[in-house]
Amino acid sequence: DGGITQSPKYLFRKEGQNVTLSCEQNLNHDAMYWYRQDPGQGLRLIYYSQIVNDFQKGDIAEGYSVSREKKESFPLTVTSAQKNPTAFYLCASSISNRPQETQYFGPGTRLLVL
């Protein structure tokens, strides 16, 4: 299960607060992704990055922001604009942005709103 890690495991957010979820990988993967998982729903893509200093919006990017300053790191910030942030957040990486590359997932961060 090693290679891609997320922290913290649980995160609590107060109303109006921005919080940042960490995702780190030591697999030398170029591509990284953030997904949101809600009960009874599949994984929905928030943002993805094909290479350092580049990232693209996914299907549900509103209220989120990312950065990719280093190859191994792809932090996700949940801003106060995200009105329903309670969910399980999964980070993933793949060798490259070529189609059909396997994605490897981190252990996830569960975000709860106080």
Next chain:
Amino acid sequence: GENVEQHPSTLSVQEGDSAVIKCTYSDSASNYFPWYKQELGKRPQLIIDIRSNVGEKKDQRIAVTLNKTAKHFSLHITETQPEDSAVYFCAAIPFDNYGQNFVFGPGTRLSVLP
């Protein structure tokens, strides 16, 4: 864009029986179809995948079949065991010049009853 449907949403089988989960997709350009298994509280992990140039792939007790004409693919688990109990997600990847965007199905919760 691509839309992936998955059925059933829940499935209970007796240990030793077979389980079948079916996914349909909408974009005929999709050409890669992975299946992920997510045990309770853990990260999704790839268990098998199929590419559009083959109709069936098997790995021990797990098999996946693809019908490109009908735009559906299925996961087959034979001789089910309690450790097969998990949520299973299918995904499809539409052709995309700018990198891959998995589109996941909503998941199937499989319970194997001893």
